[in-house]
Amino acid sequence: MPVKPPSLAMPRCAAPKLKQHDAKTRYEAHRESSTKRGYNARWRKARLTFLAREPLCWMCMTRGIVKGAVLVDHWFPHRGDSKVFWDTKHWAPLCESCHNGPKQALEYRGQKALEAGWGKITAARDRMAGGGSDLLQLHR
Ligand SMILES: [Zn+2]
Numbered sequence: 001m002p003v004k005p006p007s008l009a010m011p012r013c014a015a016p017k018l019k020q021h022d023a024k025t026r027y028e029a030h031r032e033s034s035t036k037r038g039y040n041a042r043w044r045k046a047r048l049t050f051l052a053r054e055p056l057c058w059m060c061m062t063r064g065i066v067k068g069a070v071l072v073d074h075w076f077p078h079r080g081d082s083k084v085f086w087d088t089k090h091w092a093p094l095c096e097s098c099h100n101g102p103k104q105a106l107e108y109r110g111q112k113a114l115e116a117g118w119g120k121i122t123a124a125r126d127r128m129a130g131g132g133s134d135l136l137q138l139h140r
Contacts, residue, residue: 059117072091075117
């Protein structure tokens with residue numbers, strides 16, 4: 001009777017009941033908790049203060065759309081570096097759909113894409129601060 005040879009496949013992720021094709025789910029399963037990554041009470045207070053000062057999504061602004069921001073994004077990944085984490089000059093108020101869509105696409109494409117995106121959103125922010133009439137005319 002033929003015997004099935006042992007599998008030569010690499011062991012799979014040990015995280016229980018996760019779909020192997022879902023890279024984001026795997027990433028989240030192995031990531032430290034948000035509190036351990038620095039998103040503590042100090043962060044929650046700082047983000048609320050920032051959102052009170054910058055209530056609109058800057059990525060939406062680049063398209064002439066006025067939409068409320070719901071989160072503060074570290075535009076450039078801080079990777080646990082507390083100096084980068086707390087450097088407000090690269091914080092960006094975003095709506096959830098911009099954060100989870102185009103912003104993540106920029107992160108996937110890398111540093112140059114993030115730098116180009118940062119240039120666009122800060123230009124839009126500065127134009128809105130100056131009245132933004134040229135931006136808003138795009139969607140009338
Ligand atoms: Zn947005």
